[in-house]
Amino acid sequence: MPKIGDLAPDFEAVTTTGKIKFSEFNKESWVVFFSHPADFTPVCTTEMTGFAQEHDFFRLHNAKLLGLSIDSIHAHMGWVNNVKEKSGVLFDFPIIADIDMSISKLYGMLQPGESETAAVRAVFFIDPKGKIRLVMYYPMNVGRSMPEIKRVLVALQTAEEHKVSMPLNWQPGDKVIVPAPKTLAELAEREQSGLEMMDFYLAKKSL
Numbered sequence: 001m002p003k004i005g006d007l008a009p010d011f012e013a014v015t016t017t018g019k020i021k022f023s024e025f026n027k028e029s030w031v032v033f034f035s036h037p038a039d040f041t042p043v044c045t046t047e048m049t050g051f052a053q054e055h056d057f058f059r060l061h062n063a064k065l066l067g068l069s070i071d072s073i074h075a076h077m078g079w080v081n082n083v084k085e086k087s088g089v090l091f092d093f094p095i096i097a098d099i100d101m102s103i104s105k106l107y108g109m110l111q112p113g114e115s116e117t118a119a120v121r122a123v124f125f126i127d128p129k130g131k132i133r134l135v136m137y138y139p140m141n142v143g144r145s146m147p148e149i150k151r152v153l154v155a156l157q158t159a160e161e162h163k164v165s166m167p168l169n170w171q172p173g174d175k176v177i178v179p180a181p182k183t184l185a186e187l188a189e190r191e192q193s194g195l196e197m198m199d200f201y202l203a204k205k206s207l
Helices: 042-053 055-058 073-087 102-106 146-162 184-191
Strands: 012-015 020-021 030-035 063-069 096-097 120-125 133-136 195-199 202-205
Touching: 012 055, 012 096, 030 146, 042 055, 042 063, 042 073, 055 063, 073 096, 120 146
Parallel strands: 030 063, 063 096
Antiparallel strands: 012 020, 030 120, 120 133, 195 202
């Protein structure tokens, strides 16, 4: 099962937008790779609709969406068409047809304690270098939080760009945590800084 810090396993797959090779798809962009248990199911429909409605947000943040379930490409196409007809929302990102469960198993999305034939609700945040930066797992009967998915993507990108950390409940625009000093010289410098300090090891600043 891939873990945080691992390189995302490469694969080739058939999707609703054509065949892809993951390492090529991932090149120069973040990927939010998520699984859902099955097509034509209620919770999954609300989630996929949510991803589709926020697609512009992910594009703005240089992140591609990639979905997966253990269904055929024909089932995917029928479901995409059904939702578009009923709600006007088009799932215009690729959805992998993983009928043989090979990719689900490769990414630990198939968890027998929950189901042996359906993927749990996993979300992998993968950076442009192909490294897994964050993993979320939800059971089949609980939908994900789109605000949290958006928040952690921005948090990961902000932390990477500015070499900082995020405190509890951080939201874009909030102060961030700066790395703790590692030498006496850095400690003396910090004591003279304008940082918001609880103590020398916990200091915040605005970006």
